[in-house]
Amino acid sequence: MIFFAVLIVLLAGYELLALIEWKKGERPLLERLALSYLIGAGAITLLMFALALLKIKFNIWLIGLPWLALSPLCCTSKVKLPRLPKLSVGEGFLTGALGLKLFYVFYEALIKPVTGWDALWNFSFRAKVFFFERGIPLDRSHPYFLGGGMRQYPPHLPLLEAWTYISQGAWNDAAMKIIFPLYFLALLIVFYYCLRREKSRRQSLFFTFLLSSLPLLTYHAAMEYADFIVGGYFLAAVVYLYQFIKENDYRILMLSAVLAALGPWVKDEGQIFFFICLLVLMVARRFNWKYLLTYLSPYVILIGPWIMFKNVFKLSLGNEPGFSLARFGSFFNFHPETVSRMLGDGFLKGNWHLLFILWLLVLIFFGRKIFKSEVKYIFWTSALAWLFFTAIYVFTFNWGMVFTGIIVHRNFLTFVPQILLLCGLTL
Amino acid sequence: MLSDWWWEFWSVDPILPRTVNNIPGPTLDGTSLNLIIYFMLAMFIAGYAFYLWFRANRLDLEKLGRMSIAVLLIFWIGLEVRQSFSYFTYWSADRAQFSGKSLSQKRDLIYPPGFYSFCEFVQMRVPPSELLAVRSRVDELTSIMWNYYSLPRPVSDEAGAAYIVGMNVPPDPALNTEEFYPNWWVARK
Numbered sequence: 001m002i003f004f005a006v007l008i009v010l011l012a013g014y015e016l017l018a019l020i021e022w023k024k025g026e027r028p029l030l031e032r033l034a035l036s037y038l039i040g041a042g043a044i045t046l047l048m049f050a051l052a053l054l055k056i057k058f059n060i061w062l063i064g065l066p067w068l069a070l071s072p073l074c075c076t077s078k079v080k081l082p083r084l085p086k087l088s089v090g091e092g093f094l095t096g097a098l099g100l101k102l103f104y105v106f107y108e109a110l111i112k113p114v115t116g117w118d119a120l121w122n123f124s125f126r127a128k129v130f131f132f133e134r135g136i137p138l139d140r141s142h143p144y145f146l147g148g149g150m151r152q153y154p155p156h157l158p159l160l161e162a163w164t165y166i167s168q169g170a171w172n173d174a175a176m177k178i179i180f181p182l183y184f185l186a187l188l189i190v191f192y193y194c195l196r197r198e199k200s201r202r203q204s205l206f207f208t209f210l211l212s213s214l215p216l217l218t219y220h221a222a223m224e225y226a227d228f229i230v231g232g233y234f235l236a237a238v239v240y241l242y243q244f245i246k247e248n249d250y251r252i253l254m255l256s257a258v259l260a261a262l263g264p265w266v267k268d269e270g271q272i273f274f275f276i277c278l279l280v281l282m283v284a285r286r287f288n289w290k291y292l293l294t295y296l297s298p299y300v301i302l303i304g305p306w307i308m309f310k311n312v313f314k315l316s317l318g319n320e321p322g323f324s325l326a327r328f329g330s331f332f333n334f335h336p337e338t339v340s341r342m343l344g345d346g347f348l349k350g351n352w353h354l355l356f357i358l359w360l361l362v363l364i365f366f367g368r369k370i371f372k373s374e375v376k377y378i379f380w381t382s383a384l385a386w387l388f389f390t391a392i393y394v395f396t397f398n399w400g401m402v403f404t405g406i407i408v409h410r411n412f413l414t415f416v417p418q419i420l421l422l423c424g425l426t427l
Numbered sequence: 428m429l430s431d432w433w434w435e436f437w438s439v440d441p442i443l444p445r446t447v448n449n450i451p452g453p454t455l456d457g458t459s460l461n462l463i464i465y466f467m468l469a470m471f472i473a474g475y476a477f478y479l480w481f482r483a484n485r486l487d488l489e490k491l492g493r494m495s496i497a498v499l500l501i502f503w504i505g506l507e508v509r510q511s512f513s514y515f516t517y518w519s520a521d522r523a524q525f526s527g528k529s530l531s532q533k534r535d536l537i538y539p540p541g542f543y544s545f546c547e548f549v550q551m552r553v554p555p556s557e558l559l560a561v562r563s564r565v566d567e568l569t570s571i572m573w574n575y576y577s578l579p580r581p582v583s584d585e586a587g588a589a590y591i592v593g594m595n596v597p598p599d600p601a602l603n604t605e606e607f608y609p610n611w612w613v614a615r616k
Contacts, residue, residue, distance in 0.1 A: 104514050111525045113534050114575075117446040121571045125578070132579035143581040174530055210500075213507040215440070218514070219447040348459045350440065350452020353510075354503045357465060361499065365492025405449040427496065 002175040004064070005167035006182065009160075011074070012067040013040025018077040020258060021251045026080040034189035035255070037182055038236055042262035045159035046302060052136035053305070059134070060166050085201070094205040098188070101212045105184055108222035109177040119224035122149035124173060127161030131171060152315035154306060156265045157226050177224060184221035187232040188212055191417060194239040195424045207424035211417055216351040216409055226267050231414035233263040234273040238381045238418055241277055245284045245374050253281075253294055261298040265306065268317055269388075269414060274299055276384045280377050335399035339390060342402055351409045355419060362423045370426055378422045385415035432456065440513045445538070445568075453509060464502045471498050534576070539569055541608070545594075546576040548607045553590045555580065559613075560588035564595045590615055 013036030020039075021027070047066070048058060056062065087095060114124045126147030130136060136155065137144050145151065147158055164176040191211055195204035212218065220228045237260035244253040260277045263270025278295050285291045309315075346356045363370070363379075370376050389411045393402050401407045432455050440450050453460040472495050480486050525533050534543035553559050560583055563570065573594065574582075585591060591602065593612045598604035602614035 104518055107518060108521060111521050111533075113530065113537065115445050115537055117568070117571070120568075120575045125575050128575070128578045144579070172530060174533060210503065213503070213510070215450050215510050215513075216447065219442065219450070223447060345449070347465075348452070348461050350450040350461075350506075350510075353506045354461065354464065354499055357461075357468070358496065358499055358503075361492065361496055365488055365495070407448065409449050427493070 001168045002164060002172070002178055005164040006178065008064045008067055008167070009040040009044055009163075010036045011040065011071060012043045013037055014077070015067060015070045015073040016040070016043055016258075017255070018073045020255050021077065023076070026078040028080045028193060029082055030189050031193040032077070032079060034186040034193075035236070035259075037186045038190075038233060038259060038262070041160055041179070041183075042156065042233075042265055042302070044163055045156045046265070048130075048159045048163065049136070049155060049306070052130075052138070053309070055135070055138070057134040058130070058162070058166055060169075063163065063166065088202065091202050091205055094202070094209045097209055098205070098212055101209075101218065102181070102185060102188075105181045105218060105221045106178075109181045110174060113173040114177070114224050116224040122153065123157045123226065124161055124176075124224055125149045126155065126158035127165065127176075128171060128173075130155075130158055130162035131165040134166075146313065146315075151313075152268075152310065152317070154265050154267065154270075156262075157229065161224075177222075180224065180229075181221055183229050183232050184217075187228070187235060187417065190232075190236045190239055191421060194242070194421060197243070198425060203424070203427075207420060210424075211420050214352055214355065214416065214420075217413060217416070220410070220413060225410065227410040227413045230263050230266040230270050230273070231417060233259050233266060233270065234277075234381075234385070234414055235417045235421070237263065237273070237277050238378060239421070241281060241381075242374060242378055245281075245377055250294070253291065254298070257295045257298045258302070260295075261302045264299075264303050269411070271303075272388050273385060273414070274303075276381055276388070279384070280380050283380075284374075284377055331397050332395060333397055333399055335394055338393040338399050338402040342390065342393065342408060345402075345405070345408065346412070349409070351412070352416060355416060358423055359419045362426050366426045370422070375422060375425045378418055378425065382415045382418040382422065385418075386412075436460070436509060437512055439516045440510075453506070460506070464499075468495065468499055468502070471495065537572075539572075542569065542572055543576060545607050545611050546573065549577070549592050549613050550580070552605060552613045553580075553592075557589040558583040558587055559590040559592055560585040561592050561594065562596050562599075563593070569594070585616075588616065 010033060014032065016039050017032065017035050044063060047063060051058060051062065114120060116124075119125075126149045129144040129147040133144070136147060139145065147155065149158075160179055161173075161176050164179065165171050168175060188208055188211060192204050192208040195207055199207075217228055237256050240252050240256035240259065243249075244256055256277065260274045263273045278292070281291055281295055282288075346352065370379055389408070393399050393408065398407075435455060436453055438453070442450055455463060472491065475494055476486060476491055479491060524536055528536070531543060531547070535541055537543070549559070559580070561573070562585075563573070565573075591599070591614050593599070593604065593610065593614070595610050597610055598606060598612050599614065602616065604612040604614040606612040
């Protein structure tokens with residue numbers, strides 16, 4: 001019944017997307033499904049979180065029925081049905097290469113159960129607790145209070161995993177992993193359609209193929225980690241923010257705001273990404289209050305309860321249990337040598353093929369063109385995300401992680417798709 | 428030497444599939460292949476810039492940029508072909524190891540091999556209502572795996588537990604232990 005789990009996620013997202021884009025023009029079916037997956041996954045887990053706060057035990061019908069009941073909403077959206085296009089040899093080759101990569105990612109994810117280190121002690125561990133408890137243990141005396149693991153981490157991924165177990169009626173941690181390649185697929189589709197709105201099919205396919213070829217992304221698409229998922233929400237938020245800046249459609253802005261607000265629900269870095277998007281919007285629209293409030297409203301509605309929950313349970317921000325913004329001073333360090341190490345790793349290791357040198361060449365040769373067009377906003381989102389991580393490693397106790405290579409490349413997973421998007425839109 | 432480089436180029440990513448944090452990337456004679464590509468790219472850009480200048484007496488930056496990026500993308504595709512060999516190797520290894528197995532058998536194949544069977548053995552021997560304590564001398568990963576697989580059964584200290592589980596420790600002669608593997612056992616207090 002893993003397909004039921006995915007179907008409900010898609011249905012929930014499809015309905016909410018129909019509401020966000022009320023009576024908007026056509027959108028290609030594949031793009032609509034990709035967005036439905038991103039939004040639906042967030043909606044399902046937020047619903048589960050609300051049930052847990054109300055101390056209502058999770059069950060398949062309680063989570064699934066509201067979306068089945070709301071299914072007539074699906075009819076309100078216009079869909080451009082896909083027609084089998086006539087592909088040139090090059091396009092056929094690129095489509096085939098993308099298909100092979102997707103086959104690999106789905107196969108690697110589904111052939112084996114959970115193996116990821118952080119999944120075993122955190123994400124999937126918490127998911128198993130939520131499944132067997134049929135809720136989030138909120139009693140401090142419970143041995144698995146808040147699911148154990150990293151209690152301060154947002155529970156989106158564990159709840160989504162728990163939803164797949166609930167819909168299967170069993171703890172099947174191999175079938176559960178379908179959620180990761182589906183996120184990868186959604187990321188590729190959103191990326192492709194952003195390019196396709198401006199570029200030829202061949203160029204869009206080519207850059208989507210380049211995105212799928214990033215080695216670290218490919219490995220993570222089959223693993224049970226959350227880094228590229230928060231990157232998926234960030235990319236989608238940036239894509240539709242960019243579309244809004246170009247087209248000025250209020251509904252697109254709301255779509256971007258919802259996607260950006262779902263980022264902090266996956267990982268704490270998402271908070272920063274949300275505010276990066278907000279800052280870019282404010283710069284693009286000269287600090288217009290109407291847009292500010294519009295963009296903030298999904299964040300307040302969707303993430304506000306989680307922030308209040310964190311305050312009530314005194315949960316810290318990020319990895320370090322004792323960390324809080326008020327105690328930043330005690331965590332301050334200064335290690336400028338991390339910058340050269342991060343740059344060296346970005347350019348010389350095998351995680352990103354030749355992405356960073358491509359970025360550099362595009363900025364050198366086409367910088368003037370970029371900064372004269374709206375593409376500059378995509379540059380700023382990726383550059384600000386890169387600066388954020390650099391600051392984290394230069395100025396805080398996390399600097400050691402750059403030298404052990406534990407997490408810094410996984411951080412990069414959150415914004416590298418935008419670098420490639422910038423290159424694709426510029427060339 | 429060329430033969431050595433050829434085999435070095437096709438070497439599979441030395442990644443730890445359990446936690447892919449960093450992919451070292453291909454090397455030639457121990458030097459990062461990316462670095463060699465950057466050097467060749469710089470040579471190409473300098474040569475092509477000179478050629479453009481020589482022909483038209485001015486530098487067409489956009490043309491130079493497009494040509495340089497085209498060359499870079501050819502290298503990128505070459506790296507991806509090599510990378511696909513790594514994927515193929517992992518795919519065929521996982522296919523041989525996991526395909527056609529039940530979920531329990533698959534869990535049993537994950538590090539440490541046979542550990543899931545031991546966890547199931549413990550679950551069968553200890554009634555769900557009883558608390559158990561663990562004596563172990565295992566690495567961190569096995570300990571994490573135990574916590575993951577033994578859920579939702581909470582673990583207690585020895586004073587409060589009715590059963591004791593031994594992981595990589597000799598059986599306690601004072602207890603009536605039931606061994607699953609040598610030094611891996613369960614006993615009722």
